[in-house]
Amino acid sequence: MLKVDGLNKLFGRNKAVDDLTLEVDRPQFVGIIGRSGAGKSTFLRMVNRLTDASSGTLTFEGRDILALSGGEKRAWQSDCAMIFQQFNLVPRMDVVSNVLHGTLNERSTLATMFNIYPQADIYRAIDILERLGIAENAAKRAEALSGGQQQRVAIARALMQDPKMILADEPIASLDPMNAQIVMDALRRIHEEDGRMIIANLHTLDTARRYCDRIIGMRDGRKVFDGTAEQLTLGVARDIYGADASFTEEATSTDMATLKKEYA
Ligand SMILES: Nc1ncnc2c1ncn2[C@@H]1O[C@H](COP(=O)(O)OP(=O)(O)OP(=O)(O)O)[C@@H](O)[C@H]1O
Ligand SMILES: [Mg+2]
Structure with missing residues (x-):
């Protein structure tokens, strides 16, 4: 499926992603963890072609x-839908229209200009909203929804593209714990029920351990861990986050405390 080989991204002399090699050979739920600046977002952006790689190869299904x-690149971008920390919805637009935006790549300029959507698409959008438990908000403006609800609208918009994979860049970083759980549960369910690959950058270890089949740890652009939650021991976590700095980052230190208890 997804094969990354010797992938690099340079910003000037800074290596944001450094010789990254990995393979996802079935639709796994992959979590990427690492400190701020480790290269997590840059990697997802290269997969989605929002950023060009400096060198290396990246193939999907060969x-x-x-x-x-051109058009092939745009088609790929809709095959790997992105979800962002800040939801990236159109705030004043109603929820259904935001979800229908997921079909933008397939529509003619004229249809887009006049906001014309096929009836079948509208029904499908509402079905997806229902699946995510937010259909009753379909007619509301996106900005009237809570953060957790908005992120579920963003997931619905992604699903509207019927993507081969979902790339989520810190999808719960702006949410309170309860909404974070609702959103992660929704992603997990989509992964299990649809068999879709999900790659999510996550800023807490706990979340990655709870939801992901596989966790990739990045440090200074390099992959320093690739394994399961069980394999992610305290020593490994220290390696990913750094022995010193890890204890000063709030989100990480909570996780470290949990891990310490587990491995005590
Ligand atoms: N557009 C850019 N121009 C220059 N440098 C960049 C750019 N984007 C990212 N970088 C640099 O690349 C490195 C990796 O950044 P990236 O955003 O991928 O990290 P991250 O792991 O997603 O961090 P965070 O957890 O804070 O989101 C950092 O050193 C960052 O400063
Ligand atoms: Mg990032």
């Missing part, structure tokens, strides 16, 4: 993703 351009 296709050279880095070589795509």
Whole structure:
């Protein structure tokens, strides 16, 4: 499926992603963890072609993703839907229209200009909202919803594209614990029920351990861990987050406390 080989991204002399090699050979739920600046977002952005790689290869089902351009590149971008920390909805637009935006790539300019959507798409959008438990908000403006609800609208918009994979960049970083759980549960369910690959950058270890089949740890652009939650011991966590700094980062230190208890 997804194959990354010797992938690099340079910003000037700074190596944001450094010789990254990994393979996801079935639709797993992959979590990427690491300190701020480790290269997590840059990696997802290269997969989605929002950022060009400096060197290396990236293939999906045998296709050279880095070589795509024009319409093929746009089609790929809708095959790997992105979800962001800040939801990226159109705040004043109603929820259904936000979800229908997920079909934007497939529609003619004229249809887009006049906001015309096929009836079948509208029904499908409402079905997806229902699946995510927020159909009763369909007619509300996106900005009137809570953060957790808005992120579920963003997930619905992603599903509207019927993506081959979902790339989530810190999807719960702006949410309170209860909404964070609702959103992660929704992603997990989509993964299990639809068999969709999900790659999520997560800023807490606990979340990655709870929801992901596989966890990749990045440090200074490099992959320093690739394994299951069980394999992610305190020593490994220290390696990913750094022995010193890890205890000063609030989100991480809570996780460290949990891990310490577990491995005590
Ligand atoms: N557009 C850019 N221009 C220059 N440098 C960049 C750019 N984007 C990212 N970087 C640098 O690349 C490195 C990796 O950044 P990236 O955003 O991928 O990290 P991250 O792991 O997602 O961090 P965070 O947890 O804070 O989101 C950092 O050193 C960052 O400063
Ligand atoms: Mg990031």
